[in-house]
Amino acid sequence: MTEQRQERAVRAAQRPSRLVILGHPVAHSLSPVFQNAALLDAGIPVVYDREDVAPDALTEALRRLAAEGAGGNITIPHKEAAAALISRCTPTARRVGAVNTFWTEQGELVGHNTDVDGAVATIRALVPAEVSAPGDRSVVLLGAGGSAAATLVALSSLGYHRITMVARTTGRAHALSERLAIPAQVVRPDALERVVADAELVINATPIGLRDDALPMLVAMIPARCAVFDLVYRRGRTPWIAACREAGRRAEDGLRMLVEQGASAFEAWFDVLAPRAVMWRALDAAPPTHDGR
């Protein structure tokens, strides 16, 4: 049996007793909506809950979840802290420096990162491989935080290497590119228009557009051939994605990334294919949350 199959066999034998998403705040999270629909569809008698955990209570919460044999997801603001607290992390979580998915093996938590899978799936959907070789395409990535790290790893794994990071705190972008060993040109926001003129894919990994209708950049700046990926998601699309589509650009918000990271997590917990269509239908049917997501 290969190492990977052995690991999966152990994991399948240790199906999580319960599933939980830890965040602060976490009431807006859509994960319970589509994960519970998937669990029901797959006939798995496990419930997926939300748990609001303040940063100073994270260590204790992780200890308790390990004792319970639980699994789940971790969201803002705990992903990086969890990577530091969980001693057994998969190589992907270690590389990104953030844990968004965990399970228990022999009483110990294992941390993983499926945001990378979510970003890979979205980029693949937006820019089909037959259009041009990834290595030839120029990508502009806005932001240098946790989700930018997962996106950089996704881009690198897909073969993109002409990457420009746009960050107001350029030191953070340089540090991220160096830590991940993924070379990137780093520019300040005042160079945005110049670098986007040459881009074939632009990605927003900042929270711009999450709480208001601010746009990460004007649609007129974006060349007609360029695809657009906004990690931010809101019910009924982000204003930027709506404007980009209206102007004829190929554009996706962060919902596919959300579903795909959740589907990958489901597959890690249960070693069965996630029912993606069920997940999408559950999201489509869910009433909007208080902040519009």
Ligand code: NAP
């Ligand atoms: P983060 O770690 O806090 O990083 C945010 C980054 O955005 C930082 O580089 C920050 O710059 C920059 N930024 C924030 N406000 C800005 C502004 N007004 N103008 C320019 N830059 C700004 O956050 P994160 O975890 O990477 O998440 C970013 C967003 O991605 C979230 O808001 C969320 O909506 C989205 N997300 C989506 C998914 C999904 O599944 N679709 C998954 C993860 C995240 P400074 O360093 O200068 O502060």
